Amino acid sequence: MQTALEAQALIKTYTSGGRTVNAVDDISFGLANGEFLALVGPSGSGKTTLLAILAGLLTPDSGTVSIAGEVLSQMSERRRASFRRQRIGFAFQANNLVPYLSALENVELMLRLNGKRDRDGRRRARELLTRLGLEDRLNALPRQLSGGQQQRVAIARSLIHKPALVLADEPTASLDTERAFQVVETLADLVHEEGRAAIMVTHDLRMIKVCDRVVQLMDGKITQVLETQEDLACLANPADCTKIPMNVFGAGQEMAAAE
Amino acid sequence: MNNASHLAFKEIWRNKGRFLLFSLVIALITVLILFVAALGEGLGAGNREYLEKLDGELIVFQATARLSIPSSRLERDRLPQLRNIEGVQDVGPVGFSAAAIPLGGRSDLFDVSLIGVEPGLPGMPPVVDGQPLIRRTTDEVLIDSTVALVTDAKVGDWLLFRSIQGSDEEFYRLRVVGITDSQKYSIRPSVFVPYVTWARIRPQALVGSGLNDLSSHIMVVKLVDPAEIDVVRQRIEARVSNVQAVDRRTAYENTPGYREQQSTLQTQNGFALLIGLLVIGGFFQIQTLQKVGQIGMLKAIGTPEVLIASALLIQIAIINAVGVGLGGLASLGLSFVFPANVPIIFEPRSAAMAVGSILVMGPLGGLVSIRYSLGIEPLTALGLSS
Numbered sequence: 218m219q220t221a222l223e224a225q226a227l228i229k230t231y232t233s234g235g236r237t238v239n240a241v242d243d244i245s246f247g248l249a250n251g252e253f254l255a256l257v258g259p260s261g262s263g264k265t266t267l268l269a270i271l272a273g274l275l276t277p278d279s280g281t282v283s284i285a286g287e288v289l290s291q292m293s294e295r296r297r298a299s300f301r302r303q304r305i306g307f308a309f310q311a312n313n314l315v316p317y318l319s320a321l322e323n324v325e326l327m328l329r330l331n332g333k334r335d336r337d338g339r340r341r342a343r344e345l346l347t348r349l350g351l352e353d354r355l356n357a358l359p360r361q362l363s364g365g366q367q368q369r370v371a372i373a374r375s376l377i378h379k380p381a382l383v384l385a386d387e388p389t390a391s392l393d394t395e396r397a398f399q400v401v402e403t404l405a406d407l408v409h410e411e412g413r414a415a416i417m418v419t420h421d422l423r424m425i426k427v428c429d430r431v432v433q434l435m436d437g438k439i440t441q442v443l444e445t446q447e448d449l450a451c452l453a454n455p456a457d458c459t460k461i462p463m464n465v466f467g468a469g470q471e472m473a474a475a476e
Numbered sequence: 477m478n479n480a481s482h483l484a485f486k487e488i489w490r491n492k493g494r495f496l497l498f499s500l501v502i503a504l505i506t507v508l509i510l511f512v513a514a515l516g517e518g519l520g521a522g523n524r525e526y527l528e529k530l531d532g533e534l535i536v537f538q539a540t541a542r543l544s545i546p547s548s549r550l551e552r553d554r555l556p557q558l559r560n561i562e563g564v565q566d567v568g569p570v571g572f573s574a575a576a577i578p579l580g581g582r583s584d585l586f587d588v589s590l591i592g593v594e595p596g597l598p599g600m601p602p603v604v605d606g607q608p609l610i611r612r613t614t615d616e617v618l619i620d621s622t623v624a625l626v627t628d629a630k631v632g633d634w635l636l637f638r639s640i641q642g643s644d645e646e647f648y649r650l651r652v653v654g655i656t657d658s659q660k661y662s663i664r665p666s667v668f669v670p671y672v673t674w675a676r677i678r679p680q681a682l683v684g685s686g687l688n689d690l691s692s693h694i695m696v697v698k699l700v701d702p703a704e705i706d707v708v709r710q711r712i713e714a715r716v717s718n719v720q721a722v723d724r725r726t727a728y729e730n731t732p733g734y735r736e737q738q739s740t741l742q743t744q745n746g747f748a749l750l751i752g753l754l755v756i757g758g759f760f761q762i763q764t765l766q767k768v769g770q771i772g773m774l775k776a777i778g779t780p781e782v783l784i785a786s787a788l789l790i791q792i793a794i795i796n797a798v799g800v801g802l803g804g805l806a807s808l809g810l811s812f813v814f815p816a817n818v819p820i821i822f823e824p825r826s827a828a829m830a831v832g833s834i835l836v837m838g839p840l841g842g843l844v845s846i847r848y849s850l851g852i853e854p855l856t857a858l859g860l861s862s
């Protein structure tokens with residue numbers, strides 16, 4: 218499998234009020250095309266910071282990120298913006314959609330920005346939204362959609378322009394578990410079918426089932442990597458899983474949400 | 477359609493109510509600015525029209541009057557003195573006073589400026605209908621277009637004029653021989669009578685006493701060559717004692733209150749523009765503040781900054797233009813229903829300048845929000861800041 222992402226020795230330190238926080242502390246890993254990676258860890262462990270670095274939105278103090286063979290740090294600010302719109306797909310926790318564009322227009326926006334809103338692109342936008350169960354909501358504005366429907370539109374937008382890498386920061390944080398799982402499952406299916414690489418930050422244990430690899434962060438460092446079917450299956454049922462330490466997802470509060 | 481206008485139009489279309497409301501606010505500001513400009517033009521014209529249109533290049537005052545028409549007094553003997561000066565083609569005396577025309581009943585009086593001119597000499601305005609004044613002592617009168625409109629008088633009609641003499645009202649019947657274009661003086665429409673007639677009927681201490689004093693307020697000098705204005709002016713002031721000669725513009729700018737009035741209106745206009753600037757700037761700034769999350773998201777997914785800025789600029793320009801258009805139409809409509817005696821003139825040049833200044837002001841007011849939107853970091857999409 219070809220490498221979609223290569224992160225090497227990433228370090229990011231924040232200084233605020235004389236206090237320094239090692240938000241990302243020497244992180245290296247790679248991601249292959251068609252691989253769906255879950256990033257877990259307690260609040261403040263550096264997940265979002267890592268994601269921002271991988272997206273080229275934040276410059277690390279040291280280390281390099283290359284996506285589809287291109288090194289982010291070698292690009293100008295403008296080139297990074299155009300790289301993001303061409304090669305990366307985003308789904309955020311909130312504020313995902315443009316409020317005055319319909320579901321379809323939000324998805325097509327990604328094509329417009331890339332000058333690719335041709336007949337074929339428009340057809341695929343409809344297909345994607347249909348696949349995500351939104352065929353009767355194509356012309357609805359975000360405020361007319363439920364939270365889950367909005368996140369599905371965001372997922373369609375993150376995939377429509379055939380990016381090399383999809384980055385999702387807790388895309389299901391505001392949804393109940395049942396709905397969240399459906400959304401993530403569809404995302405995983407699409408990522409696998411189309412051979413894209415994806416990284417999803419999540420707090421939710423049940424999402425792990427559909428992932429290929431789970432990376433756990435703690436204080437900016439990778440503390441666990443689970444990638445065998447056995448490990449993952451075990452994770453899905455943590456009560457019976459003795460092999461995996463209970464701190465995979467951090468503190469008890471987040472565990473409670475999963476139970 | 478390019479991406480910037482796509483975003484700009486979609487946002488306006490899907491928030492029609494809010495944007496329309498704001499266009500209406502701009503329309504109101506436009507009406508205000510247009511009316512202040514029209515009022516400035518109307519009041520200004522009401523003061524200067526006659527002087528501005530005079531058929532002479534120089535206006536001569538008594539030097540000690542310091543350009544005040546009511547206090548200036550020039551004896552008849554100045555007439556030949558001025559006429560003999562090299563470069564002067566002709567000279568006419570002009571006297572100003574007030575009279576009233578009873579409309580219908582005697583209590584309903586229409587105030588006019590009663591101006592005395594010498595038939596055939598500078599100072600007498602050209603007629604657009606009928607005949608000019610020809611004889612020096614008659615009961616003939618020229619009325620300007622506003623007087624004609626208000627009194628409904630035609631050439632050949634007789635009009636009654638009221639003037640205070642001593643402590644009584646006196647009434648004079650004069651025959652309209654000609655009608656001039658608008659010739660306001662002292663914010664009143666004007667009527668013109670031969671100088672001797674003027675001396676007889678203008679307000680005076682005793683009936684008939686005015687005929688003993690044929691001195692005028694000013695004299696209008698027509699030059700052989702208008703380009704020689706400065707040379708002849710100096711010549712006049714050197715050769716005729718106690719006179720001051722100025723061009724028409726200086727003359728009307730020194731009529732009582734003219735400068736004060738114009739600067740007051742200009743200040744009002746400036747304030748209205750400033751209010752407009754702040755309102756437009758404020759509206760788009762508040763809107764941009766509400767869109768920080770959305771703009772951060774757009775930048776994160778790779779939307780070029782220039783697209784975000786141009787979408788905002790297009791929006792400001794459209795909302796502003798719609799507002800100015802609505803305001804312009806409303807002003808036009810209002811100008812038809814305003815009574816004729818309200819001094820409002822929509823002069824194309826000053827109206828265009830007012831409209832132009834608002835059109836420029838919109839984007840200017842929006843600059844702050846554009847700058848602000850450029851400063852929003854894409855990192856905010858992830859809830860981070862650098």
Ligand SMILES: Nc1ncnc2c1ncn2[C@@H]1O[C@H](COP(=O)(O)OP(=O)(O)O)[C@@H](O)[C@H]1O
Nearest residue numbers: 231233238240260261262263264265266861862
């Ligand atoms: N702009 C910043 N200035 C200072 N500290 C920051 C800043 N952003 C994040 N941090 C700190 O960096 C650490 C990692 O934050 P974050 O990446 O948001 O973690 P997570 O997404 O796992 O909750 C936290 O301790 C947070 O307080």
Ligand SMILES: [Mg+2]
Nearest residue numbers: 261264265266
């Ligand atoms: Mg986070």
